Amino acid sequence: MSSIRFALNHMCAPSLSLESFFSAANTLGIDSVEIRNDLAGKAILDGTPAATVGELAARYGLTIISINALQRFNEWNEARAKEAAKLIGYARDCGAQALVLVPVNDGSGREPEARKQNLVAALTALKPMLDAAGIVGLVEPLGFEICSLRSKTEAAAAIEELGAQSAFRLVHDTFHHHLAGETAIFPALTGLVHISGVSDTAVSVADMRDPHRVLVNASDRLDNVGQMRALLSAGYAGPFSFEPFAPDVHALKEPVTALKESMAYMAAHV
Incomplete structure (x- = not known):
């Protein structure tokens, strides 16, 4: 398992308090976590100060x-x-390394010229803010057909054109990579990999949505194992962070046990 650096996104077990989530990571022997700003009643949304989050993370190593x-x-x-200023400040003050950047996903801004202009404008504005705080912006293209930024190739080209590699990296999300039908991977520019599987045999790829995203297992349809192998063999050495959105995963009474099984499956097959 040493070749795979696993990480946990709080979306693995959103009902857990931040401390219980950190404790779960410890139990699994995982030392890297992602926190979220969209979980009601949990840090960050509950008003927990950034310094408190940073101290808690340090306590759990x-x-x-x-x-x-x-x-x-x-x-x-x-x-x-x-x-952006608020989140970048929070990231800096809690000791987070990066801020994930998610594109518009409502069907607007999809025209080629608008896509590029909007992306370049945002990256140009964000770069000095991120640089000043020492935070990396993790650009995460979404594979949904309605998304304004589906392609990692497009994101990578914009980052390169701006000479902004110091401020930005890509998120390779195995779910979105599969949905986008994109074959290109960018190991050197990838700062984070999000992993989740789809086991439901009844749903078409075009109809796959977040609630289909479960922990990776033997019936995975997204070829997480193949994607992970390709990234590792191409030199990616960063974390693979669990990000399942399925309600049945969120309802698990023993999330640590389920995560342990998924980790063992991937370690054995990657």
Whole structure:
């Protein structure tokens, strides 16, 4: 298992308090976690100060690899700038390494010219903010057909064009990679991999959505094992972070046991 660096996103077990979530990571021998700003009644949304989150992570010997996420990052406006400043400040103050950047996903901004302009404008505005705080922006293309940024190739080209590799990395999400039908991987530019599987045999790829995303097992349809092998053999050495959204995963009474089984499956097959 040493070749795979697993991490936990709080979406693995959103009903757990932050401390219980950190404790679960410890139990699994995992030292890297992602915290979220979209879980009601939990840090960050419950008003927990960044310093408190940082102290708690230190107590459990954990690295906070990201805050997930600044939504609609490529729809740059005054409100987004304020939201970004707040999240980047929180990331800095809690000791997080990065902020995940999620694109507009409502069917707007999909025209090629608009896509590029919006992406470049957002990256240009975010770069000095991220650089000043020493935080990395993790751009996460979403594979859904309605998304304004589906392609990692497009994101990588914009980052390169701006010479902004110091500030940005890509998220390779195994679910979104499969949905986008994208074959290219960017191991050198990838800062984080999100892993989740789809086992439901009845759903078409075009109809796959977040609630289908379970822990990776032998009936996975997304070829997580193949994607992970490809990334590792191409030199990716970063974390593989569990990010399941399925309600039945969230309802598990023993999430640690289920995560342990998934980790063992991947370790044996990757």
